[in-house]
Amino acid sequence: MNRWANFLLLVGAPLLGAQCTASNVPSLKVPSCDQGTGSVQYDKSVPNGQGKFPLTQVDLCYTNNDIKITFTAFEEINFFYNESHTTNDPLYEYEVMEAFIYHGTNDPKSYLEFEVSPNNVTWQAFIYNPSKVRAESMPFDNGQLKTPIFDGLVTSTELDRDAHIWVSNASIPLGLFNVDDGEAKGTQWRMNFFRTIVSPDTFPDQGLGAWNPTNMSNFHMTPFFGKVLFV
Numbered sequence: 001m002n003r004w005a006n007f008l009l010l011v012g013a014p015l016l017g018a019q020c021t022a023s024n025v026p027s028l029k030v031p032s033c034d035q036g037t038g039s040v041q042y043d044k045s046v047p048n049g050q051g052k053f054p055l056t057q058v059d060l061c062y063t064n065n066d067i068k069i070t071f072t073a074f075e076e077i078n079f080f081y082n083e084s085h086t087t088n089d090p091l092y093e094y095e096v097m098e099a100f101i102y103h104g105t106n107d108p109k110s111y112l113e114f115e116v117s118p119n120n121v122t123w124q125a126f127i128y129n130p131s132k133v134r135a136e137s138m139p140f141d142n143g144q145l146k147t148p149i150f151d152g153l154v155t156s157t158e159l160d161r162d163a164h165i166w167v168s169n170a171s172i173p174l175g176l177f178n179v180d181d182g183e184a185k186g187t188q189w190r191m192n193f194f195r196t197i198v199s200p201d202t203f204p205d206q207g208l209g210a211w212n213p214t215n216m217s218n219f220h221m222t223p224f225f226g227k228v229l230f231v
């Protein structure tokens, strides 16, 4: 073994240590909608899942053409959104629930980001994030879907202010990920789910939560995406 191999072994150990959190990601099995749903709940904050976060649930299933996602925000206080916002406005500065979705198994450089706000407005784009962690001075670009409703990316939203619950259903066409109609069974995905909380008093300082919390206040870290199998 030469000097360099030894050196690499030495520096390799801490690097692998740092990646441990990311490689040990959660997984979820998702059935077809006539069989039920696959569900996750989370109540840990970003970064690192250190703090308590309002309980959030995501239920998924698939049909012939779509991924169906139900986002449920429990313990919602503010229902805070910007009334002037419409499709693809910066909803993410306020309160949103989000899914990052990639068809494949590796840590992706490109994935769909989908967001819905308490007033049923959506933001949707394919992200290009070649550093996989939104590294400074690396490209971080997106291509937005301009006609989501016509595309079949449709939501419905109900707020129950007394019960502090906000539910948004979303249909996300499988075709966006080159999965042909009826071909979803057996496909493998990487996904993460997020929620932001902020009130008029604390704006723009948000609380962040995630299914698999990233290790920085940055959702765009794809080594943290969980593994999802359509069964």
Ligand SMILES: *[C@@H]1O[C@H](CO)[C@@H](O)[C@H](O)[C@H]1NC(C)=O
Residues within 6 Å of the ligand: 018, 019, 022, 133, 215, 216, 221, 223
């Ligand atoms: C955060 O996770 C990324 C991706 O696994 C890793 O490269 C980085 O070293 C981690 N950073 C910290 C501060 O732990």
Ligand SMILES: *[C@@H]1O[C@H](CO)[C@@H](O)[C@H](O)[C@H]1NC(C)=O
Residues within 6 Å of the ligand: 082, 083, 084, 085
């Ligand atoms: C809502 O957004 C508009 C345009 O982006 C901005 O001018 C306005 O200040 C925002 N309102 C609130 C309540 O944050």
Ligand SMILES: *[C@@H]1O[C@H](CO)[C@@H](O)[C@H](O)[C@H]1NC(C)=O
Residues within 6 Å of the ligand: 120, 149, 153, 154, 155, 156, 157, 158
């Ligand atoms: C929400 O938006 C969708 C389009 O994405 C629309 O069909 C629906 O009627 C809207 N309203 C509610 C209350 O869900």
Ligand SMILES: *[C@@H]1O[C@H](CO)[C@@H](O)[C@H](O)[C@H]1NC(C)=O
Residues within 6 Å of the ligand: 070, 156, 157, 158, 167, 168, 169
């Ligand atoms: C979401 O979909 C479920 C299942 O189809 C339905 O029971 C529920 O009423 C829907 N909620 C909203 C807000 O559209």
